[in-house]
Amino acid sequence: MNWQAVRTIFRHEMARFWRTPWESLASPVVSTVLYFVVFGAAIGGRIQDVEGVSYGAFIVPGLIMLTVLQQSLSNASFGIFFPKFAGTIYEILAAPVSFVEVVMGYVGAAALKSVIIAAVIYLTALFFVDLPIAHPLWAAAFLILTAFGFSLMGFLMGIWAKDWQQLQFVPLMVITPLVFLGGAFYSASMLPPFWEAVAHLNPVLYLVSGFRWAFFGQADVPVAASLAALAIFLGLGLAAAWAIFRTGWRLRA
Amino acid sequence: MLPIIEVRDLSKTYASGVQALAGVTFGIREGEILALLGPNGAGKTTFISILCGLVTPSGGRALVGGHDIVRDYRAARALIGLVPQEIAVEPFERVMDTLRFSRGLFGRRPDDVHLERVLRSLALWDKRDARLNELSGGMKRRVLIGKALSHGPRILFLDEPTAGVDVTLRREMWAVVRELRASGVTIILTTHYLEEAEEMADRIGIIDRGRLLLLEDTPKLMREFGRKRLTVELAEPLAALPAGLAQDGLALSPDGGHVSYDYDTRADRSGIARLLAGFAAAGIAVRDLETEQSSLEEVFLRLVEEAR
Numbered sequence: 108m109n110w111q112a113v114r115t116i117f118r119h120e121m122a123r124f125w126r127t128p129w130e131s132l133a134s135p136v137v138s139t140v141l142y143f144v145v146f147g148a149a150i151g152g153r154i155q156d157v158e159g160v161s162y163g164a165f166i167v168p169g170l171i172m173l174t175v176l177q178q179s180l181s182n183a184s185f186g187i188f189f190p191k192f193a194g195t196i197y198e199i200l201a202a203p204v205s206f207v208e209v210v211m212g213y214v215g216a217a218a219l220k221s222v223i224i225a226a227v228i229y230l231t232a233l234f235f236v237d238l239p240i241a242h243p244l245w246a247a248a249f250l251i252l253t254a255f256g257f258s259l260m261g262f263l264m265g266i267w268a269k270d271w272q273q274l275q276f277v278p279l280m281v282i283t284p285l286v287f288l289g290g291a292f293y294s295a296s297m298l299p300p301f302w303e304a305v306a307h308l309n310p311v312l313y314l315v316s317g318f319r320w321a322f323f324g325q326a327d328v329p330v331a332a333s334l335a336a337l338a339i340f341l342g343l344g345l346a347a348a349w350a351i352f353r354t355g356w357r358l359r360a
Numbered sequence: 361m362l363p364i365i366e367v368r369d370l371s372k373t374y375a376s377g378v379q380a381l382a383g384v385t386f387g388i389r390e391g392e393i394l395a396l397l398g399p400n401g402a403g404k405t406t407f408i409s410i411l412c413g414l415v416t417p418s419g420g421r422a423l424v425g426g427h428d429i430v431r432d433y434r435a436a437r438a439l440i441g442l443v444p445q446e447i448a449v450e451p452f453e454r455v456m457d458t459l460r461f462s463r464g465l466f467g468r469r470p471d472d473v474h475l476e477r478v479l480r481s482l483a484l485w486d487k488r489d490a491r492l493n494e495l496s497g498g499m500k501r502r503v504l505i506g507k508a509l510s511h512g513p514r515i516l517f518l519d520e521p522t523a524g525v526d527v528t529l530r531r532e533m534w535a536v537v538r539e540l541r542a543s544g545v546t547i548i549l550t551t552h553y554l555e556e557a558e559e560m561a562d563r564i565g566i567i568d569r570g571r572l573l574l575l576e577d578t579p580k581l582m583r584e585f586g587r588k589r590l591t592v593e594l595a596e597p598l599a600a601l602p603a604g605l606a607q608d609g610l611a612l613s614p615d616g617g618h619v620s621y622d623y624d625t626r627a628d629r630s631g632i633a634r635l636l637a638g639f640a641a642a643g644i645a646v647r648d649l650e651t652e653q654s655s656l657e658e659v660f661l662r663l664v665e666e667a668r
């Protein structure tokens with residue numbers, strides 16, 4: 108194992124994060140505050156408690172998940188896409204590193220960034236609502252594993268993408284709708300039966316539900332199903348990474 | 361001496377069907393400067409890219425320092441530094457940081473003393489805190505050399521190091537390369553400038569259409585493949601060459617004052633002695649003689665044309 112290289116890539120990526128603290132941290136905080144103003148204060152005031160939790164608090168886990176999913180995808184995909192775009196990828200390909208080490212460096216950094224942002228959103232939310240966490244360890248586990256899973260997917264997207272449009276496509280066109288329809292801002296049980304059944308086909312619902320369960324002890328789907336969904340996301344990501352590792356797809360001619 | 365790089369029947373056919381290398385076999389000696397010459401698309405960059413790990417070979421083998429570049433890629437790549445043809449840098453990165461990054465990728469512990477030495481030798485030390493997008497093109501190219509040297513490689517690949525570089529900078533670059541060779545680094549460079557190969561290289565390899573046409577010591581190449589031109593200055597101008605003297609390669613200048621004679625240094629007999637004897641017999645007085653060696657450029661064009 109070339110741990111020095113893993114450390115080097117990891118630090119390089121984290122340096123990029125701290126070099127632009129405003130974009131990295133302030134923008135998720137600002138958008139969280141906006142969500143609170145719009146959903147929590149303006150709309151939430153007219154909505155009754157959801158399953159015994161105030162609406163303002165209820166949306167926080169979903170809000171964190173939305174941000175973690177988006178940030179993981181965009182950070183990890185940008186991290187590997189930019190060297191491809193700038194041409195500096197040659198250095199990684201010519202270095203005595205394995206694909207696994209490259210993945211660990213990039214994905215590890217992207218996941219950590221997402222976890223930091225999640226913590227910042229949680230702390231911001233504490234200014235607005237009471238937010239005890241029923242199962243802190245489970246909350247951390249859901250958060251970290253989701254960050255890893257989606258960072259891994261983001262990394263693969265960054266390898267797949269041939270231009271900036273493709274890079275934007277999945278976060279905008281796939282993830283945002285899935286999160287909004289995945290019960291980030293409501294409980295699936297609030298939907299009519301038909302749409303509730305449709306919502307259960309949405310993989311993101313399981314992640315949001317599991318994470319919310321860790322906060323409030325209540326879930327749309329059994330926690331075991333959430334864990335299974337998480338395992339499937341991680342498994343798919345790892346399998347795709349392995350396939351790329353074997354074939355050098357889109358990296359080595 | 362064992363070659364530091366050994367390639368056997370190395371070939372590459374891209375997914376598009378283009379065959380960039382069609383089975384190349386040769387060895388590169390430790391400590392030499394080898395120049396690879398060839399027209400655009402000859403396979404030079406593909407060759408370098410395979411050895412450095414950017415491109416997967418379709419066939420054949422390559423050993424770097426005795427390590428197979430596919431099976432034992434870590435050990436092989438650890439010996440190599442690569443300076444790519446295109447200038448590619450991360451624009452907002454600082455010079456020293458980008459060298460630290462390169463060194464780290466190669467698994468080497470941080471060593472700012474070594475990096476300082478590298479930057480000083482490239483006249484970049486006072487730019488160590490500059491962002492890369494603030495540097496001129498020539499400086500960026502030197503930064504790329506610095507990155508390639510950051511882990512102390514034994515072999516350095518320079519893919520067209522002086523393409524689009526002005527004359528002064530080119531001279532500077534040559535000086536850097538010579539210094540590196542003096543420190544024992546093996547250097548493989550590709551170039552379009554034949555003058556550069558002639559000036560710098562211990563050996564020259566000529567590649568065309570994915571094949572190695574020739575690999576020879578530079579002076580020997582010049583000697584063996586070079587045509588020479590003998591120019592004879594006459595004491596009195598001639599109206600025409602005497603019929604008895606006329607032969608291939610012999611021409612009279614328009615003013616009649618000089619006779620030029622092109623000959624092949626590879627031929628058993630150059631024909632010079634016979635020519636001069638002929639002059640004497642015809643009563644033509646000779647004032648001066650001058651010989652001129654053809655440039656590598658002519659050698660190169662001739663070889664490539666002969667192979668086609």
